[in-house]
Amino acid sequence: xxxxxxxxxxxxxxxxxxxxxxxxxxxxxxxxxxxxxxxxxxxxxxxxxxxxxxxxxxxxxxxxxxxxxxxx
Amino acid sequence: xxxxxxxxxxxxxxxxxxxxxxxxxxxxxxxxxxxxxxxxxxxxxxxxxxxxxxxxxxxxxxxxxxxxxxx
Amino acid sequence: xxxxxxxxxxxxxxxxxxxxxxxxxxxxxxxxxxxxxxxxxxxxxxxxxxxxxxxxxxxxxxxxxxxxxxxxxxxxxxxxxxxxxxxxxxxxxxxxxxxxxxxxxxxxxxxxxxxxxxxxxxxxxxxxxxxxxxxxxxxxxxxxxxxxxxxxxxxxxxxxxxxxxxxxxxxxxxxxxxxxxxxxxxxxxxxxxxxxxxxxxxxxxxxxxxxxxxxxxxxxxxxxxxxxxxxxxxxxxxxxxxxxxxxxxxxxxxxxxxxxx
Numbered sequence: 001x002x003x004x005x006x007x008x009x010x011x012x013x014x015x016x017x018x019x020x021x022x023x024x025x026x027x028x029x030x031x032x033x034x035x036x037x038x039x040x041x042x043x044x045x046x047x048x049x050x051x052x053x054x055x056x057x058x059x060x061x062x063x064x065x066x067x068x069x070x071x072x
Numbered sequence: 073x074x075x076x077x078x079x080x081x082x083x084x085x086x087x088x089x090x091x092x093x094x095x096x097x098x099x100x101x102x103x104x105x106x107x108x109x110x111x112x113x114x115x116x117x118x119x120x121x122x123x124x125x126x127x128x129x130x131x132x133x134x135x136x137x138x139x140x141x142x143x
Numbered sequence: 144x145x146x147x148x149x150x151x152x153x154x155x156x157x158x159x160x161x162x163x164x165x166x167x168x169x170x171x172x173x174x175x176x177x178x179x180x181x182x183x184x185x186x187x188x189x190x191x192x193x194x195x196x197x198x199x200x201x202x203x204x205x206x207x208x209x210x211x212x213x214x215x216x217x218x219x220x221x222x223x224x225x226x227x228x229x230x231x232x233x234x235x236x237x238x239x240x241x242x243x244x245x246x247x248x249x250x251x252x253x254x255x256x257x258x259x260x261x262x263x264x265x266x267x268x269x270x271x272x273x274x275x276x277x278x279x280x281x282x283x284x285x286x287x288x289x290x291x292x293x294x295x296x297x298x299x300x301x302x303x304x305x306x307x308x309x310x311x312x313x314x315x316x317x318x319x320x321x322x323x324x325x326x327x328x329x330x331x332x333x334x335x336x337x338x339x340x341x342x343x344x345x346x347x348x349x350x351x352x353x354x355x356x357x358x359x360x361x362x363x364x365x366x367x368x369x370x371x372x373x374x375x376x377x378x379x380x381x382x383x384x385x386x387x388x389x390x391x392x393x394x395x396x397x398x399x400x401x402x403x404x
Contacts (some may be wrong), residue, residue, distance in 0.1 A: 139299060
């Protein structure tokens, strides 16, 4: 056992980059569920904001996976 | 207790939103990333590919924002 | 057909890899996953036929179970997503889809079979192709071919010159990305779950029985116990993936049918 790590550094980078968006999307939808639970009439208004926040957080993860495959 | 009426008309397009947003982001990154890669090959540059990826993500984000704006 | 294998470590343990998913043919080019698909289809058909055979007004236990299963997809997925106006046309396909995927996924845990059929990517892509044909055909039937193209490529709320950049993006997002992510989601979940199970089981067995260091033996036992725990996680993921696939099919159909933009 010589202690070297084989494999792709790109994938490690992507794995690390996906932590942030994962946590962020969880927080966004937790807030959405909370808001709708407190006031169900606000659902459609809150849904637009939740989708926008989700797209913003997810954009980084998608850029991450694209660059992980593309950069050599 | 009287028979309840037919269930209310559920609006279908609202429930599509998270998946549509995700698909738009992926399509933006994929399409304009591929465009940037192709232009890189044609013009011999090397920076157009990441530019295309990030630009495509920005366009996808704009589309998501625009589609939610007027509701 | 090349088999992608991984090289064994110096101490003799061969880690599992994608090569473990290439099963040899049972007879005449028919492999085990193919037989599993046929078996799953037969099981679903026989279940629903047996359950509805009596058709009594006051259901017995078997008919009640079948009705609960059918109602779950009919109300929870079809009616809630497609809307109460035209959902009945799609209920047969959605019910069949949900239970077909569910039974195939559950084959990953059944003792002698132990291989989730959708961990073969081509099967997942074939099923997503069916869904793609369905929602495009429905959209063309509802809006006409040119109207459907316009419906899918011009989103609401965007106007002006930026439309030139947005239209190809929207078109690709609706026509290409949707079936691709649908299949990829199902395939990746089944593949990763099965690979995890293989790794824990083989690793635990190797640590327990074949390693030289005595300290590794209790770790092997822990690995085998974790394999059992992961089987329960796999059960949840299998139900969830079948549900999400059917749900998204219904959503895409309802999106194609939607009038306004």
